[in-house]
Amino acid sequence: MAQRVVLHTDIRKGTINRNIYGHFSEHLGRCIYEGIWVGEDSPIPNTKGIRNDVVEALKEIKVPVLRWPGGCFADEYHWKDGIGAREGRKRMINTHWGGTVENNHFGTHEFMELCAMLECEPYINGNVGSGTVQEMSEWVEYLTFNGVSPMAELRAKNGREEAWAVKYFGVGNENWGCGGNMRPEYYADLYRQYQTYVRNYGDNRIHRIACGPNADDYQWMEVLMREATRFMDSITLHYYTVPGATWEHKGAATGFDTAEYFTTLEKALRMEELVTRHSVIMDKYDPEKRVGLIVDEWGTWYDVEPGTNPGFLYQQNSIRDALVAGLTLNIFHKHSDRVRMANIAQTINVLQAVILTEGEKMLLTPTYHVFNMYKVHQDAELLDLTLNSGSYSFDGKEIPEVSASASVTAEGVIHVSLCNLNHASAAVLPLELRGLAGQAVDIAGTTLAGATIDAHNSFSEPEAVVPQPFTAFKLEGDTVTVELPAMSVTVLEITPK
Ligand code: AHR
Numbered sequence: 332m333a334q335r336v337v338l339h340t341d342i343r344k345g346t347i348n349r350n351i352y353g354h355f356s357e358h359l360g361r362c363i364y365e366g367i368w369v370g371e372d373s374p375i376p377n378t379k380g381i382r383n384d385v386v387e388a389l390k391e392i393k394v395p396v397l398r399w400p401g402g403c404f405a406d407e408y409h410w411k412d413g414i415g416a417r418e419g420r421k422r423m424i425n426t427h428w429g430g431t432v433e434n435n436h437f438g439t440h441e442f443m444e445l446c447a448m449l450e451c452e453p454y455i456n457g458n459v460g461s462g463t464v465q466e467m468s469e470w471v472e473y474l475t476f477n478g479v480s481p482m483a484e485l486r487a488k489n490g491r492e493e494a495w496a497v498k499y500f501g502v503g504n505e506n507w508g509c510g511g512n513m514r515p516e517y518y519a520d521l522y523r524q525y526q527t528y529v530r531n532y533g534d535n536r537i538h539r540i541a542c543g544p545n546a547d548d549y550q551w552m553e554v555l556m557r558e559a560t561r562f563m564d565s566i567t568l569h570y571y572t573v574p575g576a577t578w579e580h581k582g583a584a585t586g587f588d589t590a591e592y593f594t595t596l597e598k599a600l601r602m603e604e605l606v607t608r609h610s611v612i613m614d615k616y617d618p619e620k621r622v623g624l625i626v627d628e629w630g631t632w633y634d635v636e637p638g639t640n641p642g643f644l645y646q647q648n649s650i651r652d653a654l655v656a657g658l659t660l661n662i663f664h665k666h667s668d669r670v671r672m673a674n675i676a677q678t679i680n681v682l683q684a685v686i687l688t689e690g691e692k693m694l695l696t697p698t699y700h701v702f703n704m705y706k707v708h709q710d711a712e713l714l715d716l717t718l719n720s721g722s723y724s725f726d727g728k729e730i731p732e733v734s735a736s737a738s739v740t741a742e743g744v745i746h747v748s749l750c751n752l753n754h755a756s757a758a759v760l761p762l763e764l765r766g767l768a769g770q771a772v773d774i775a776g777t778t779l780a781g782a783t784i785d786a787h788n789s790f791s792e793p794e795a796v797v798p799q800p801f802t803a804f805k806l807e808g809d810t811v812t813v814e815l816p817a818m819s820v821t822v823l824e825i826t827p828k
Contacts, residue, residue: 336717340714343712358408378448454672586785589784656698687788700797
């Protein structure tokens with residue numbers, strides 16, 4: 332069948348939760364320290380110790396929610412080490428990530444300040460693996476209790492009289508692995524216990540998040556939903572795209588061959604199957620879809636850049652990553668009835684970062700540009716779209732050539748995001764606009780393409796891959812035919828006149 336998209340502009344399928352465009356920042360490598368926190372005395376321009384350039388760039392993409400402090404770090408983190416006068420804060424070894432000294436200079440107050448600067452929701456991940464119920468309960472009290480209490484008093488002593496508003500709270504991270512190597516039955520019981528003391532104070536309402544499965548661990552999802560559905564508001568899923576066959580050989584971020592390019596996209600597309608199959612289990616225990624699925628770690632994971640600390644997970648980011656981001660976000664849109672939040676790992680200098688820094692220098696990765704182009708989908712209404720994609724074959728394997736999604740804003744402006752995964756050829760795609768009842772439209776577009784399969788931005792060439800105006804379309808009647816460049820992410824804006 333010929334490649335074609337039919338877009339029903341009058342059939343709405345629910346809201347795309349803006350939190351699908353969320354981010355994740357862990358105390359890992361140079362994500363928090365250097366990437367975000369440079370300290371008040373740094374020559375790098377900052378406000379209250381937080382880099383100005385990074386805040387400005389993150390505000391531009393409208394980061395809706397930010398997860399912190401981990402990751403694996405969360406289940407080793409003791410929040411009281413990160414409050415009070417900075418010079419007096421405990422120093423510890425970050426055993427998970429590179430064995431560096433963590434001086435705890437970036438703690439609760441600094442994180443909440445960052446969220447205020449970004450105007451985003453904080454998503455705090457508590458410690459189940461090595462923390463106590465009391466410790467978790469007191470953190471929530473410290474953050475959100477306005478009134479007379481030991482933790483509210485301590486907060487005031489540390490300079491913050493007023494409680495903060497905190498909605499999203501995670502009860503443990505990867506408790507099947509770095510968060511305690513637990514069995515699902517054991518964690519389900521612990522989850523029930525810990526969340527009991529994650530209290531709602533005053534008007535603050537906490538959205539309790541249970542630790543969900545790794546990738547295709549359907550048994551974990553089954554047990555958690557069976558034992559704890561009524562105690563949770565959301566459950567998480569982690570899935571990383573690793574092109575190599577083993578963790579020892581994950582593949583390089585640049586300089587890879589076409590086979591590895593193809594495998595990466597093929598593996599990224601697996602998110603569709605994972606979300607679908609986990610949703611089936613969730614539907615069994617929660618047919619009303621009250622509980623959200625939060626994919627709070629996703630993205631590419633490659634071998635670290637040569638010569639860098641293996642525990643810092645620093646990798647370059649190319650047009651291949653932009654395609655992974657574009658197709659994954661399209662999958663999340665499609666499942667927005669269940670997927671209510673997602674947090675790409677990780678914001679700066681770690682894994683599939685949107686920003687890389689080198690001292691005072693900062694660059695925006697191809698993945699950043701996809702988040703910027705796609706931000707128009709945040710809180711928009713998903714539109715019904717049928718895609719008959721041609722196939723993209725390589726070495727006897729096949730994947731769809733195109734990934735597509737569409738939404739409409741409250742003002743009636745339609746956006747269609749289209750990824751051409753094919754490394755070698757442009758994709759010519761007729762897009763039939765139904766439901767406009769003869770109304771004329773204005774069309775504009777932006778595209779991000781790569782000249783080579785690993786085209787990327789570097790500190791010597793920071794603008795090698797940047798969005799360009801997209802003009803390769805022709806409107807005839809109710810069909811707009813687009814010619815998507817090879818390896819490209821395109822967003823069309825269709826405005827009824
Ligand atoms: O994002 C890096 C690590 O990956 C996180 O700390 C952990 O949760 C996951 O295994």
